[in-house]
Amino acid sequence: MLNERQVEEVYRRLAKAMPGRTKGAKGPKGQPDAFRSCISCMLSAQSLDRNTAAATKALFALATTPEALLSLSDEQVARAIKPCGLYNMKARNIRKFCEALLEEHGGVVPDTREGLLSLPGIGRKCADIVMSFTFGKDVIAVDTHVHRVCNRIGLTEAKTADRTAQQLEERSPEWAKRDGHFWLIQFGKRVCKARAPECEACPVNDLCEFYAAART
Incomplete structure (x- = not known):
């Protein structure tokens, strides 16, 4: 090295x-808040940008908060995010993420790596992307x-x-x-x-x- x-x-x-x-740098895929940035990042795994964009647009047309997403069935979520692939698994991860976010953080996305990594479906890459783009941290x-x-x-x-x-x-x-x-x-x-x-x-x-x- x-x-x-x-x-x-x-x-x-x-x-x-x-x-x-x-100046125009925003959260992952241009999402306006930390919650949608996390979801978008989860959907982007093994997915082309254009497919992720289609999936996030369809999903956020249905719900934009953890409470609203949990009111949807796994089938509804999977159908909306189908363009990004692995949609059944991602739908289950999104539900677990939303549940943990509400139960452990009061629905507020944590702004630390440790806090983000404690949430289901969030790995190091996603945590660092959200920290950098959404929270403006130096990572x-x-x-x-x-x-x-x-x-x-x-x-x-x-x-x-x-x-x-x-x-x-x-x-x-x-x-x-x-x-x-x-x-x-x-x-x-x-x-x-x-x-x-x-x-x-x-x-x-x-x-x-x-x-x-x-x-x-």
């Missing part, structure tokens, strides 16, 4: 090359782009997204945590692409472990 000085340099260069957090949420980029460059050395998130929490400078998710995901989509990374145009190629290995 890169050393502390190199990690700092990677973030400095990405901060100059990528737009970072924009680096890890999706597939961020996981790929970090382990290619050498910011982390992890086989799972959750472990990547843990290492980023430990190894990233505090000043980079606010926009780090945005720099990394933008970099992953524009330059460090999954199948054809544009290494020659990369602003951090002289620090990148993947690029160094490819040239030997």
Whole structure:
């Protein structure tokens, strides 16, 4: 893995090359509150963005609060969210999430990682996304782009997204945590692409472990 000085340099260069957090950055899939952000994030698992959008639109046309969602049957929820796939399992998870949210938190979504992770259906990625986008906390949420980029460059050395998130929490400078998710995901989509990374145009190629290995 890169050393502390190199990690700092990677973030400095990405901060100059990528737009970072924009004024229009909202909760996951543009949801207006923490509850709908959590539900949207749960629906996005193994789903294309357009399918998640269709599912959330259909579901939130029926209910937008935990109480209202619990008044629906599992069949009604599953039918609404069918576009995002795994709809029966996700419908059950949504019910458990809503029940726990009401019973343990009075219907208010907690703004801490520990609190979010205590809720059914919420994993590390979802918790960090909600913390960053909805609550404005300085955390680096890890999706597939961020996981790929970090382990290619050498910011982390992890086989799972959750472990990547843990290492980023430990190894990233505090000043980079606010926009780090945005720099990394933008970099992953524009330059460090999954199948054809544009290494020659990369602003951090002289620090990148993947690029160094490819040239030997």
